[in-house]
Amino acid sequence: MRSSKQYVNLSHNKVENHLKTLQNEFEEEVVPTDTVTYKLRQFFWSNFFGFVYHYFKSRFGKRYPYQSYPKDGDSGVYRIPNDATLALLSDWATDTIESDLVGRLVARYQADYTLHLGDVYFVGAPKEIRANFLNPDASWPWGTQGSLALSGNHEMYSNGRGFFEELLPRMGVDQAGVRVSQKAGFFCLENDHWRIIGLDTGYTSVRNPIMEIINPPDCRLKDSQVQWLREQVKLGDSSDSRGLIFLSHHPVFSVFRNAFPKPGEQLREILGKANRPVAWIYGHEHRMVIYHTQQLKNSLTVHGRCIGHGGMPVELKAPETHDPIYFMDDRIRTRLRRRDVSYNGFAYLTLQGPNAVMKYIDVEDTMIFQENWRVENGAVIVEKADAV
Ligand SMILES: [Fe+2]
Ligand SMILES: [Fe+2]
Known part of the structure; x- marks a missing residue:
């Protein structure tokens, strides 16, 4: 601990x-x-x-080889029921009292699927993956139908070996009664109305120190991931009018720190001209923020939600501008090393046919924000969003 x-x-x-x-x-x-x-x-x-x-x-060593799904067999596209519950946690794996409390709280909700949006601290080394995530006393709340993980930047600080060799083989979902283990750092969960697409932005968030000066990492989706989105997910199919919920570790939009717009530009290119609003949930910044809907330049129209408050001390730094912020949890929970920190927590998504309810719940099991989404001709519409 x-x-x-x-x-x-x-x-x-x-x-x-x-x-x-x-x-x-x-x-x-x-x-x-x-x-x-x-x-x-x-x-x-x-x-x-x-x-x-x-x-x-x-x-300076080599990054772990990038993993992709084979052309035949497990495509990384998994069917989930039309009514399903998903718990989303990001920046959770710190192995602290806080991460334990959040993990145990999520477990009580018994979500069908639990998803980690990345960052196992400090460097995602195999030993840390085991101690902070996989050991039973680390309190990862396993979903009743499975758990999946994305890579953050911290897993890649140790070149990704722990993530690919230790974590992914333990992650997976049930498909027709058979557990399928996670093969790559990206995935798609889909039903008749929704597609929840986990994107790998972690692998390209770190380079060796010399390359980082010449060409700073931009978290772009690697070619094989783009190919997977085009060919196996068939994301460019304009006749598919399901609602899109993207998950990634790195923020596509932020008013606090640098955002990483490249993946959004790549998705826009795949999706073509029809600019249907999407939900995009991310972490990396250790705070909980609901943004107003943004039309991002050369990119998508995004309902951006930052949920990086899973297990790290939650930052309370004021944003550069409040304009695009719809809601932010800026309550002070305690002081650590003479710094005020806010509440840890997670997001709980309930899919009900073409409707979805997203709840943001803090470590004390208080719901602090709730919103209702609906799919209409491929667009994700935010019907109602309220601080509770
Ligand atoms: Fe983080
Ligand atoms: Fe991060």
Whole structure:
């Protein structure tokens, strides 16, 4: 179990995240009765040599090979019932008291599907995937019909090995009574009225340090993912008038930090001219925000929702502008390291034929926002949205 204090002000700096991973291992190794000399020696070995080795291996080593779905067989497109419940958690895997509380609360809702939108801390190393996510005491709330995961940037700080080798084989959904394990970092859950498409933006969010200076990562959808969207999901089929709900780790729109518009531009190209409004749910920023509907430049018309408040200390920094914000949870829950933090929580989506209800529930099981969506000729319409 980690302390949430360790996560206050955690940056996207890879050096800091690798260092924190090793510091954590060190703290687990030593016991209070160890002598000072022993502690110092351990610290030196673990933090200095360990850090240099792990950092360079991860940052300059090869990323884990990108995984895609085969042309025949498991296509990553899974059928779900017309009435289904889905719990969505993002930036959850911190292995803290907060992540445990959220995990156990979600479990009580017994959702059909539970989805993680990415970020296993600090660097998503295999050991951290097991400790923060897969071990029973990490409290991941398994869906009754399955669980799926997207990659964030943190999983890729260790080149994605933990994500692809440890996490994905344990994720999967039931299809006609058979459990199908997750093969790639993207997926589609669909019924007669909705398509919920999980996008991988994590793999392309990190490059080796030299390449990051020359060509900063833009979280673009890799070619094989675009090909999957075109050929297996058939996203460009204009006769398909189901409502689209995209999930990704990185925000396509934000007023707090840099957003990542590239995936939206790529989807616009696949979807063609018909600009049907879509819902897009994302994390990465550790806060809960409902945006007004935005027509993004060269991209889609998006109902953007940030739910990165799963397990990290929830930031309370004021936005640059309030204009596009419809609702934001800015209640102060507590103070950590002299910083006010807000409430952790998750989103709970209930599909009921062409209608859907999205509830935003905090760690104390208080519903703080609820909205009703409806599909009409392929467009997702927000019928009613209210702070509770
Ligand atoms: Fe995060
Ligand atoms: Fe992130």
